[in-house]
Amino acid sequence: MSRVAPTTTFARRPGATLAPNVYDDVPYEEKLALWEEVKADPRFPDYLYGCYECGICVAACPSARFYDFSPRRIAQAAAREDVELIFEQMNDDVWNCSQCFSCDRCPRQNSPGGLITILREVAVRHGLASSQEALEGYGRVVYKIMTTGTQVSPDMLQPDAFPDWGPDVKEVSDQLDLWRRALPPETLHTTSTGWEVSEKTLLELYLIWHYSDVMDMIEEVDEGLHMIILDVMEETLEEAGYEI
């Protein structure tokens, strides 16, 4: 049996963890690879120092009040490199975070919210089922961005999309075209896009996503969506004379 070097952390011995192993069907090596990817993100050193469990992050966190969620446990798991717990959090906890960054009040200057951003990205990049589930219903926003350059458009205000926002939504949706023309700013006379975006601008946005591999991420989240976007955008790009 090989000698265990003194610098070996718990995490390097498969199965040895400080948390009960919930996802034991997933091989340890896979979990470790995901964690290594998190650590390799350029922002990681800015987001994790040490944690002395002061609890300021939890005290300030809105999600901690409504979910069984704790930014302190996120920072602790990361600091301990508890791969099993981190994988569990990547699946079960990270989507509870409201990304408000109240936790940036951390006196050690950790950013649990920032760690969560990276954890989420890694989950999405690898098509974890939990991330796909968390983002069900989100596809329309991604589609909207890609095809209009804006994240939110007036025509998204449909009563069946926002039933809890009240009867005004129906009124807005019924009057949409008219009300949009009753807006003085020249770029706001639109319904399918937040404001009028020039075609060149739109294509530049797509190219940014293409060159930075975001399109690959979208493929993991929603294959159908990916196909639609590719079709629409590549046709537009071709017409505009771009070659990629």
Added chain:
Amino acid sequence: MTSIIPVESLKTKPFRVDPSEAPTEDIREVLFELEEAGEIIVQRVPEPYVEVMTKYGRTKKIPLGQTWHHKSCGQCGHIPGYSTSIFWLTRKLGYDYIDPKDQTSCTAWNYYASATSNVAAQGGVAMRNFAAAYETGYFPLIHCGTSYGHYKEVRHEIVHHDDVRATVRDIMSKLGKPLVMPEEIVHYSEWVHAVRDQIAQHQVRDFSDIVACVHPACHYYKLIQEDAIYDPDIYGGQRTATVSGLILALGAEVADYSTFFDCCGFGFRHILVSRDFSRSFATMRKIEVMKEEANPDVVITHDTGCVTTLDKSQFAPQAHGRNVGVPVMSDAQFAALAMGAHPYRVCQLHWHSTDYRPLLEKMGIDWEAAWIEFEKDLKRLEANEIEYLTWEDVDG
């Protein structure tokens, strides 16, 4: 009163922050160093500008005019009175600006909600927008709190991570664009704060009876905390002065409440797909607390997500007998109303959910007459007599 308490003498000295003791670097200095090294172009704040104080006592330059308005998706999409009011204020105070079509969303809402992006893409989107502004010679003014906080983050990443900067520069060059960073990242509410005395000079409606609760946006002051406006004369410099400063300048009252620093509950992702959280949080941690402790006439905030969450979350809880029902609007709309703006043509309050009419009455605005005027505009539009409502129409 109290007997001799030595505490008194210790407490009478006011808090004065000393910028030489600032615990963080000044990122603008690092930016200029990068510019010297040929790594990036820094777009300077045009004159005239106003200097305001930030958290650690440093000064920040706020341009008055020649601004390139970086619009907000949520505002333009769902609460267009917010954007309209910002433009209206700019025009009324006589400053020139550009309302660009060469602007994409910052995509930060998507990013914080779904993480279907990465640091290079986010940097690319930001830099593309900044380059677009630079190409016009006008200085970017950010309409949304989320965009603002996110761009501050992006600035930090691009300045401090050579690999990220290199990747983003590469993407920019493929688009034929230079790598440009503005000298300051300026939120429109900082501009409103900087010109609040000018706004007050143009005030025509009496706000002395109005009680407002302020909700400061998390992404304005909690992200990159040193870059937010603080003022020793407002909250003793202990809370951000943005928004509160404007309300005080307009003669209204700012009422405190015990969840001032709480998030609104927008959650980015939650507002779409975990709505019970946003709704519950906004109601239980913000609106109900404000109503119980301060009973305000209005809630004023300075971010798209906050206006949306706080305004739209008040309908459903009525079914549960919750204590809700305070109108919500932005500082820009509030300021515009003070300066005599039309509640519908300019502030576009018909897009808001919670009833704002009692507030308008308190401001001395005949909203019924105003609505009739607006309905006439709508009729003219319907009949295609006019294609759109114009700036000339709203000032008539």
Added chain:
Amino acid sequence: MGSDRLLVIGAGPAGLEAARLAASLGSQVLVVEKRDVAGGMPIHENYAALTHGFRDAGEAMAELIGAVTSHPNVELRTSTEVTAVEGSVGEFTVTLSSGTGDDTVEAGAIILATGFQHFDPGRETQQYGYYEFPDVITLADAEAMLKANNFVRPSNGEVPERVAFIQCVGSRDRQIGNEFCSKVCCGISSKQAIEVRQQVPDARVFIFYIDMRMYGYWENEIYWPAQEQYRVNYVKGIVTEILSKNGRLLVRGEDTTMGRPMEVPMDIVVLAVGMEPSLGTRKMAEMLGVATNKYGYIETPHGELDTVATSVPGVFAVGAATGPADLDDSISSAGAAAAKAVALLRGAEVTV
């Protein structure tokens, strides 16, 4: 020409002890103090009982001051500041300024005992509202009230029912830049908590902490009695916000034992503010050209085996001028510096 006089800058506990010992060893000592009274922080901030022995601060300081002022080898000048220093070990020329004008003196060795100041809570990262809410006070404010046996809510003069201490205010914080631990605040808060329970027996007292740091005998002399005899409630989890609700303070933190956010009303909140180098320490360090660390404290470059020598031969630093220090530390280092200074003045080798 050399001088065999020792100059001690600062008449707090450390400075006084150094002067007393040097004088009793036969040296001539000049003590200068910029305030108009001697005694340093225990007097200036109205300390009630000393930590950790609970001896009356005024009485203890009176003894120390008396020992110094009554000694024929010591001259004490209050309301006097050092405004210029020239020369080197064995022959420093020092300009002193006071109400009556300037004076120049010679000294062979200098002991810096310029001490600390408290962290100003206005610079805190968390939202404690010290400058907004009269009932949010610091350890110094509390000490003054306890000394006057008048521990009441500053806002209305009423006796408090619930009192909270918040630890590590301005210390152990990377965002503020004071990453060090201020060493004494856990002990002082616990001592004050005991005093509050003694003076206001019906009050419930809470201490919100990250770690409880009471080393050596402080553990059994202060921490255990606070919990066991005086029923002070120690909650592991620090506070992030203090606001006002229904006329009381609302304190928001995490109770990490329970693992959930906690929001509780309090009548008085005492901020356990940390130590920073005083203005005097910074000024003197610059004037004498001694090396300081990144926090502005005077560096003692020889580590564990020499806690008082600075980077400048002939200049020693004691007490809280070198870093967070409790009274025991200050008295001990003062003795070490006095002995070394006297040895120097008697012709011993200067080792740097």
